[in-house]
Amino acid sequence: MLNSFIKAYNEAVFETDKDAAFSAVNAALTAGIKAEDVVFKIVIPAVEEMMSNISQDPDANLAQHFMTAQIAAEVTEKMLEKFDHPPDIIGRVVIGTAYGDLHSLGKRIVMGCLKALMVEATDLGANVSAERFVDEAIARDAQVIAVSAMMVHTAIGDNGARKVRRILKERGLEERIKLIVGGAPYRYDAELFQTVGADAWAPDGVNAARTIIHLIEQVKHHEAVADL
């Protein structure tokens, strides 16, 4: 029975049909399937499949990523309210758009995927100062700071990722908090992320979610080793 809901949900997600996806989830819940199973057996496998397909599906476009990530995030958010116990969180990330940049949409896909994958992602919004990125990361015990920049001058400028790196260095936080960047300028120059002092970059929102999870694991591994 679960398989038929998985199939219906996957088809709906492929067609970016939110109504059909929600109907599939509602049907599953009505049939007595638990919210935990909806997330772990239906939603998460679908997100993981989207992540592994991204390089193989030449027809998939940004619009579709926005829509599928949104479906996953909305379903997960609603199901979490129904969980018997709060789920284990993989890690925490603060995400925002660089200072001077108001292009906030780019990070929506990352947010959607992360939420569905049980990463606690805090959206700091657009035009975020470097100080605030670091302060919020500390306050929320986040392993990763993700800085999105859609314009060349906000990507390479002194008040964006570069400054976040400087503050992390000054405060000795470089092992505890990793920095990832994303946005159009980094796609034109694959070395640019290093120039601005980031630990990683991703060409699109779906890959960014995957890379952020790797970074979280790196930090956690480092902490585990340090504890020994």
Add this chain to the structure above:
Amino acid sequence: MREALDLTDVRVRAACGGTGVCGACVIRLIGGDVSSPTPAEYLKLGPEQRTAGHRLACQLRIKGDAAIRLERPARFSPWKSIPPENLQPLVGCHPDVQSQPLGVAVDLGTTHIRIAVLDRQQGRCIATRYGRNPQGDFGADVLNRLEAARACPKRAAELAKLARGAIVRAVRDILARDIGEVTPMLAEIGQVLIVGNTAMLALLTGHGSDLLLDPANWQQSIDCRPHDLAAWRAHWPFPHAEILPVQPIGGFVGSDLLADVRATGLSDGPGGALLLDIGTNTEIALWDGKILHVTSVAGGPAFEGTGIRHGMPAEPGAIFRIRQEAASYRCETIAGEPAKGFCGSGLVDAVALLLDQGVLKPSGRFAAPVATEGYRFDPTNGRSAITSADIDAFQRAKAATAAAMNQLLAQAGMGWGEVHRLCVCGAFGRTLDIEHAQSVGLLPSLPHGAIELHADAGLAGCEQALLSLQGADYFNELIAKTRLVNLSRVADYEDRYIEQLRLRPMVSGSTVLL
């Protein structure tokens, strides 16, 4: 004949405004159904010339098909006349203007510049021109131009000079061809009114580019007046003209929107009137009866051809309409030239037809794989192809536009049920297929007749202001009634955007999770 040729790249020589006085526009008639020679032609052309078929293009009327030959065409000019069907009739005049009766209206756009020279005394349009904004060479993106201006004062001066030079050349072209005298007439210009988006005004006046790049300023009004007005005016070759850049509403809502509102009479009628100006930066105004709610959104580049493989502005050779004919499609191009690419209205037709035929799914995926070069509407022309990346760009542009309209309505506490009028201005001109735009969710499903298409409304509003008693003050009074909404600060906007990405009629309300 002359007026028809002025819409194209091939123009006759001219120096008198079509009165038949100068005789410069001689052409040779090869054959066809045309009007008889006028007295002016008898005066200007000798019997030998008349026997050889010579005629004056400004006197010649075509009654059916005809063939002519241009033996001495005018030198190529990037300026063309605006098609007469796009022009609004002028209202008002200034009989009391004694000296400098000429007025110049300018709509300074990111991609195009539109200009009209008026006789303010008589309330008459002498001629219009449109052409490309030469700043485009510095980047189609407005932010690139602003950044270039901020980084280097020399570059800033260069950018200002490019736009100013283009305006001046267009004015000179009108004076030379449609009045017949240039330098004396430059001194007869009494007022120049310039509307435009905020970035273009800032670049032209050299004031505001740096402010515009700082998001903290986007919500407030930005002063785009030159620091030293007298020094700035001295750069223009109009010795007696009052040159007024009409101040923008805010960071990314320019005074071109005010001119649109004026031309359409949006704020003169009852509340529930919406105006959409599609451009590189799409601007939206909603009149609720008391307040003019305005906003802007980066919805338009795709509709002006940017980011579309074979996209282009509405220029000769652009596919502006596609019609289904049995099993094939018929692409109509501007000026009937071989298809070079798609302009905005052609792109809307393309997506709507593919969706209707089931070739494309509402997700934006092709139902069956298409060649990497895309889906060709004309099998013999590769530039009639639409790629999946084009569909993506289209979806994002239409979603931004639709979401911004919905958000503005929500901010005003209104719904589509209360909207009785939607004026669509800008990149689509008058060739947009409204039903197609509705079927893909770019425009709302309002009753037939509620959606109006306006071409060149910004220029028309500017002309009206030049001929009114209030003049530019009209715009200041309108600004006092506006309320600027910055979508980047509205939390719901992104959800609305994602909601509108699917290719389907605009929706509200959907399935709710249990």
